Amino acid sequence: MSVSGDRAASPGAPDPVGGAGRCLVCASVAAPAGRLRQVVAAVTAEDAPPLDLVELRLDALEDPASREEAWLRELVATSRVPLVFTCRPSWEGGDYAGPEEARRRLLERAARAGAGYVDVELRARWSGEAVASFAAPVILSHHWEEPRPEDVAAVVERMLALRPAVAKLVAPAREPVDCLPLLRAGAGLVERGQPATAFCMGEAGRPSRALVAAYGGALTYATSSIAAETPEARPVAPGQWEVGEMREALRIDRWRRGWGCCGLVGHPIGHSLSPRILNAAFAAAGADFGYVPLPGRCLDGVLGLAEGWGFRGLSVTMPFKEEAARRCRSLSREAEVMGAVNTLVAYGDGWRGHNTDGPAVVAALRSAGAVEDRRVVVLGAGGAARAAVVSLVAAGARVVVLNRTPDRARTVAELAGGDTAWGALEDFEGAAEFVVNATPVGMEGGPSAGSEVEGTPVPPGRLVGDEVVLDMVYRPPETPLLRAARERGCTVVSGLEMLVLQAAEQYRLWTGEAAPLDAMRVAAGEGVDEG
Numbered sequence: 001m002s003v004s005g006d007r008a009a010s011p012g013a014p015d016p017v018g019g020a021g022r023c024l025v026c027a028s029v030a031a032p033a034g035r036l037r038q039v040v041a042a043v044t045a046e047d048a049p050p051l052d053l054v055e056l057r058l059d060a061l062e063d064p065a066s067r068e069e070a071w072l073r074e075l076v077a078t079s080r081v082p083l084v085f086t087c088r089p090s091w092e093g094g095d096y097a098g099p100e101e102a103r104r105r106l107l108e109r110a111a112r113a114g115a116g117y118v119d120v121e122l123r124a125r126w127s128g129e130a131v132a133s134f135a136a137p138v139i140l141s142h143h144w145e146e147p148r149p150e151d152v153a154a155v156v157e158r159m160l161a162l163r164p165a166v167a168k169l170v171a172p173a174r175e176p177v178d179c180l181p182l183l184r185a186g187a188g189l190v191e192r193g194q195p196a197t198a199f200c201m202g203e204a205g206r207p208s209r210a211l212v213a214a215y216g217g218a219l220t221y222a223t224s225s226i227a228a229e230t231p232e233a234r235p236v237a238p239g240q241w242e243v244g245e246m247r248e249a250l251r252i253d254r255w256r257r258g259w260g261c262c263g264l265v266g267h268p269i270g271h272s273l274s275p276r277i278l279n280a281a282f283a284a285a286g287a288d289f290g291y292v293p294l295p296g297r298c299l300d301g302v303l304g305l306a307e308g309w310g311f312r313g314l315s316v317t318m319p320f321k322e323e324a325a326r327r328c329r330s331l332s333r334e335a336e337v338m339g340a341v342n343t344l345v346a347y348g349d350g351w352r353g354h355n356t357d358g359p360a361v362v363a364a365l366r367s368a369g370a371v372e373d374r375r376v377v378v379l380g381a382g383g384a385a386r387a388a389v390v391s392l393v394a395a396g397a398r399v400v401v402l403n404r405t406p407d408r409a410r411t412v413a414e415l416a417g418g419d420t421a422w423g424a425l426e427d428f429e430g431a432a433e434f435v436v437n438a439t440p441v442g443m444e445g446g447p448s449a450g451s452e453v454e455g456t457p458v459p460p461g462r463l464v465g466d467e468v469v470l471d472m473v474y475r476p477p478e479t480p481l482l483r484a485a486r487e488r489g490c491t492v493v494s495g496l497e498m499l500v501l502q503a504a505e506q507y508r509l510w511t512g513e514a515a516p517l518d519a520m521r522v523a524a525g526e527g528v529d530e531g
């Protein structure tokens with residue numbers, strides 16, 4: 001498999017997939033010489049998460065320059081996928097501190113030994129000769145500590161003059177917005193017919209490793225959890241995705257140049273199911289969209305990247321829901337009443353903010369019966385309760401808000417208007433058509449309300465048995481409240497269904513199409529099972 005474009009760089013590379021093709025996933029591996037074959041075999045085993053390439057960091061070995069061609073050949077034979085050999089010198093951030101000529105000879109031997117690629121630094125004096133004469137195609141790489149725009153432009157031109165199999169540009173990012181110059185350089189190279197990958201390192205650079213696929217980048221680097229578990233193996237680069245995550249949650253193999261990008265902003269977002277659910281939706285519908293988490297503690301830093309890269313939409317989670325609402329050019333009615341958004345839609349040169357949590361609660365309850373003129377008890381008075389109450393009142397329900405801190409329940413009731421009543425959790429008596437838990441009580445590792453049943457916000461003994469009970473908590477999918485309600489004969493609706501429905505509304509807002517709900521439910525179920 002090769003990532004080369006027009007230039008037929010690789011003797012054994014019949015399958016050019018770079019440029020307009022898919023982005024290959026390469027796992028970086030660094031381990032001591034005695035364990036390297038074992039790690040390569042494990043990482044590329046048939047039952048391991050599928051990989052396209054494995055990069056071996058020869059500079060992590062003791063005395064790498066002494067490695068003979070036969071030893072390198074054995075490594076190649078051990079791997080089920082092509083190997084990329086790299087021996088990063090200390091002057092480019094690596095561990096190799098020996099003579100340059102010995103390093104060059106090592107990489108030449110690796111190329112002869114059957115390397116898929118060898119990675120050579122543009123700054124190496126012999127880089128042009130390597131591109132022209134090595135027996136394997138060359139990934140020509142360049143790393144900056146702090147790239148200035150004019151430096152990036154100059155490197156792009158040098159890459160274009162040398163035409164390697166792949167041009168690779170890398171720099172650290174402090175904020176996600178710092179990724180833009182490199183992403184644009186990568187996109188520019190690809191547009192000019194040069195297979196390339198350009199991305200940023202560090203946690204703030206993590207989204208750029210996925211966005212490579214959205215400009216038609218040739219390959220991206222990921223962490224193999226199998227390699228990471230191997231004793232003495234060490235992490236290669238900060239901010240990498242895990243291979244399985246990239247393939248299963250991001251579905252990076254589908255992404256093509258020019259696709260619409262959507263994403264998730266919030267902190268922390270590592271365990272969010274949204275990437276899995278929305279990428280599954282785009283895949284099931286064959287939509288030209290990809291969805292990527294944009295981690296960051298500063299909303300400006302993430303919005304800067306999303307705006308600069310032309311994202312079509314964003315999901316917004318804690319702690320940015322209110323702050324994001326203030327950045328919108330316009331707000332939906334619900335978002336305006338709440339002063340909080342969970343969805344942004346690109347709208348001209350700004351954002352329109354929506355809140356899909358409330359409509360999702362209404363839709364989830366409606367699947368069990370009409371809500372108009374029915375009594376709905378909402379437990380909790382935080383952001384999710386507020387969204388639910390505002391939408392339920394707008395849909396014509398008669399709502400009672402009960403909260404541990406009754407004053408907050410009153411604030412929510414006043415915000416929603418109508419004849420919304422409020423009180424304390426202890427006031428819960430059942431006798432409602434619908435009960436919605438909008439507290440985190442019942443969540444795995446979450447708080448307990450100290451009611452008579454461990455992990456329920458109110459005593460389930462007070463349920464009559466003909467209520468519809470929705471628990472917003474979805475880890476576990478069947479909470480103690482839902483289990484008790486089901487045992488008493490109630491109809492139960494899982495928080496996972498609400499999660500899917502709020503994502504389905506986001507999908508509709510971004511694409512203008514109805515979401516493929518079944519595929520989203522499957523993805524949500526798989527995601528929650530995996531933890």
Ligand code: NAP
Binds near residue numbers: 381441447457
């Ligand atoms: P939030 O703003 O922090 O509000 C939490 C609410 O729960 C507050 O009213 C709080 O009462 C109450 N609470 C917290 N601990 C409690 C305890 N030990 N006993 C009784 N009440 C307690 O949180 P949120 O954003 O509204 O989210 C609430 C839950 O809904 C979370 O578990 C969240 O994951 C879930 N959620 C699910 C979905 C979905 O799609 N399924 C969507 C949104 C949210 P006080 O006012 O007295 O502090």
